[in-house]
Amino acid sequence: MAAKRVTIHDIAKKLNTTASTVSRALNNHPKISDEMIAGVRKTAREMGYKPNILASNLRNGKTKTIGLIVPRINRYFIADVIAGIESITFPLGYNLIICQSDESLLKEKENIKTLINNRVEGILISLSIETTTPFHLQNIVEEGIPLVQFDRTIAEIPSGLALNDNFGAARQAVHHLAAQGYTKIAHFAGNLNQEIYRSRLAGYQKALDDLGLNRNASWVFYNTILYEPGVEAAHQICAMNDRPDAVFSAGDLSAMGAHATFRENGLNIPRDIGLCGFANEPFTQFVSPGITSINQFGSLLGKAAAEVLFEIIASGSPKITPMPRRIITPELIVRQSTTK
Amino acid sequence: MAAKRVTIHDIAKKLNTTASTVSRALNNHPKISDEMIAGVRKTAREMGYKPNILASNLRNGKTKTIGLIVPRINRYFIADVIAGIESITFPLGYNLIICQSDESLLKEKENIKTLINNRVEGILISLSIETTTPFHLQNIVEEGIPLVQFDRTIAEIPSGLALNDNFGAARQAVHHLAAQGYTKIAHFAGNLNQEIYRSRLAGYQKALDDLGLNRNASWVFYNTILYEPGVEAAHQICAMNDRPDAVFSAGDLSAMGAHATFRENGLNIPRDIGLCGFANEPFTQFVSPGITSINQFGSLLGKAAAEVLFEIIASGSPKITPMPRRIITPELIVRQSTTK
DNA sequence: AAAGCCTGAACAACCGATTGCATATAATTT
DNA sequence: AAATTATATGCAATCGGTTGTTCAGGCTTT
Numbered sequence: 001m002a003a004k005r006v007t008i009h010d011i012a013k014k015l016n017t018t019a020s021t022v023s024r025a026l027n028n029h030p031k032i033s034d035e036m037i038a039g040v041r042k043t044a045r046e047m048g049y050k051p052n053i054l055a056s057n058l059r060n061g062k063t064k065t066i067g068l069i070v071p072r073i074n075r076y077f078i079a080d081v082i083a084g085i086e087s088i089t090f091p092l093g094y095n096l097i098i099c100q101s102d103e104s105l106l107k108e109k110e111n112i113k114t115l116i117n118n119r120v121e122g123i124l125i126s127l128s129i130e131t132t133t134p135f136h137l138q139n140i141v142e143e144g145i146p147l148v149q150f151d152r153t154i155a156e157i158p159s160g161l162a163l164n165d166n167f168g169a170a171r172q173a174v175h176h177l178a179a180q181g182y183t184k185i186a187h188f189a190g191n192l193n194q195e196i197y198r199s200r201l202a203g204y205q206k207a208l209d210d211l212g213l214n215r216n217a218s219w220v221f222y223n224t225i226l227y228e229p230g231v232e233a234a235h236q237i238c239a240m241n242d243r244p245d246a247v248f249s250a251g252d253l254s255a256m257g258a259h260a261t262f263r264e265n266g267l268n269i270p271r272d273i274g275l276c277g278f279a280n281e282p283f284t285q286f287v288s289p290g291i292t293s294i295n296q297f298g299s300l301l302g303k304a305a306a307e308v309l310f311e312i313i314a315s316g317s318p319k320i321t322p323m324p325r326r327i328i329t330p331e332l333i334v335r336q337s338t339t340k
Numbered sequence: 341m342a343a344k345r346v347t348i349h350d351i352a353k354k355l356n357t358t359a360s361t362v363s364r365a366l367n368n369h370p371k372i373s374d375e376m377i378a379g380v381r382k383t384a385r386e387m388g389y390k391p392n393i394l395a396s397n398l399r400n401g402k403t404k405t406i407g408l409i410v411p412r413i414n415r416y417f418i419a420d421v422i423a424g425i426e427s428i429t430f431p432l433g434y435n436l437i438i439c440q441s442d443e444s445l446l447k448e449k450e451n452i453k454t455l456i457n458n459r460v461e462g463i464l465i466s467l468s469i470e471t472t473t474p475f476h477l478q479n480i481v482e483e484g485i486p487l488v489q490f491d492r493t494i495a496e497i498p499s500g501l502a503l504n505d506n507f508g509a510a511r512q513a514v515h516h517l518a519a520q521g522y523t524k525i526a527h528f529a530g531n532l533n534q535e536i537y538r539s540r541l542a543g544y545q546k547a548l549d550d551l552g553l554n555r556n557a558s559w560v561f562y563n564t565i566l567y568e569p570g571v572e573a574a575h576q577i578c579a580m581n582d583r584p585d586a587v588f589s590a591g592d593l594s595a596m597g598a599h600a601t602f603r604e605n606g607l608n609i610p611r612d613i614g615l616c617g618f619a620n621e622p623f624t625q626f627v628s629p630g631i632t633s634i635n636q637f638g639s640l641l642g643k644a645a646a647e648v649l650f651e652i653i654a655s656g657s658p659k660i661t662p663m664p665r666r667i668i669t670p671e672l673i674v675r676q677s678t679t680k
Numbered sequence: 681a682a683a684g685c686c687t688g689a690a691c692a693a694c695c696g697a698t699t700g701c702a703t704a705t706a707a708t709t710t
Numbered sequence: 711a712a713a714t715t716a717t718a719t720g721c722a723a724t725c726g727g728t729t730g731t732t733c734a735g736g737c738t739t740t
Binding site: 057065076090096117281282 | 390391392393394395397398403405412413414415416418419420422423426427430435436437438439440454456457458459596599600603621622623626627628638639
């Protein structure tokens, strides 16, 4: 059983030729006779030859490997993104090394070191929540490794980008709420260290301005994307004198927390209060009333990120001007929670 | 700018020594003087030396790479499993090559070929839905590559295993339903080509027998794990004269379809009909009433699978008797849908 | 028929790290 | 002081492909 791997030298010996000829024959080199090619092919098959990709890569200075760093794999959205990335890299013969930063800057740095040591030909990264400076990313660029940030990104570094149009999507969501007759719109924001949540907040604010609606500072709740903070914020809203009549949340989980809390407090969704989430998690369609949300097309985002990376790789230099970027337009999925 | 990678030869030249000494120094070989070690370390750092893992692996005949084949990455459960696997492999310095079979036997075969060509040191696989014969897996074993199946498995092949106790969990769920006073229990089964769904069905049947309850053949619905089939089956149930008073589904999505359909038809859950799913998808806790389900501990399963693989690898032979296996005990999460 | 050209294959170096064996120098023993 | 042993390093082969250069033999050209 696999006692010993067959090499091109073994094939060469059997055919009384040399390894170089076998190598060229297997690669359809033009200067090898057709009979030789056929013969090598045949015995290679008979002997169960499998090329050693390591040796080939060592010689060629390639690794055919892409590194991927994500905060955590077990989120629906991220899993979808990974699926999209894989669908691009695998057919091209590239391997994917997947690392989790566990939302820790320290682990993210370690991951980067590992990937550099593994001589990956490119790195795809969605930043940890603790990442607010780009210094460790600088290492990647200095090593000459093509870099693409996706979803959670930071600006002060030259890299490819694959992003959702968070600003536009947020703006669209608020416009939708207004079109449904809601005028006092609150926002559950995320951690403003992160670009994506700043963009969603900005989109929300821009829409209010567009519409001439009131920007009430006490209607914006920060760090409110998980379930419990959503419950908490909803309680506060219920207790307000001048209560908002709609919530646009930067995350579905907090929207879900609010959903449950509003109903417990006897508020009817969508009549008394409208509710819109972000991410289109599967549960948004199953609860009753269904929660309007924003589909991020994770798989598309993953594909876009991988494509941008291969663009950079193909260019031969890790630094092109301008660095390529791809913006995915999310889709507003309207459900009962916002349709009066 | 990474113009050129620093090698041990470069370090050797700078120190007027040889590559072998540098190599030994970096590996703390006992016969190298402390000053030499310190000196090499220092200049290595100064020159920005990064070991070329490819060359090292080629020389050692190792690849430090594990292959993973899953039907599809974008399911919550699978993502969780991958996270678990990664948490074991990464700290050990192993890379993961992740492949998706897209539920296709053909792609699964291709994936296996790719992984063998990549000289992975082990393969973790959860089978595609089309896979009913083990012939292609046989190739892996013949190549001497340690193999572990997890979640979706097939019996007729010697391999490590990491499984949920589907039989026991199903049985427990039905016992729970009976304890709540339900006596006419239906089952939504999956595709019986797959061991996991056969086990769940068997656990269901065993529980009925344990309890002396009626095994009514028309109360078992096959290929009913997705949403739409769940809706369909629920309609059929509503139309029955002798209607079941509870459903144990082998999947959460079909349970969700039934949940919606029963309510549309004016049935009260849990009073008129009990409902239990399988997988503990996030939405089961958010809908109202919450759906009792079975938590599969994907992350634990992934860790178990990886650990079993490393056991086999450590044994030095891909075939040990008996092949190691690990059974994860899922947990019944009781919610309102089954508590009268 | 001699010179030149083509074609196809062999030779050998190389990618970068590892390691068994040989060896020079220093340290120890008698 | 000569012989033995230790210690630290150098040498060279190796892992398995790849590729620039060389070379042998047959074919064409004039």
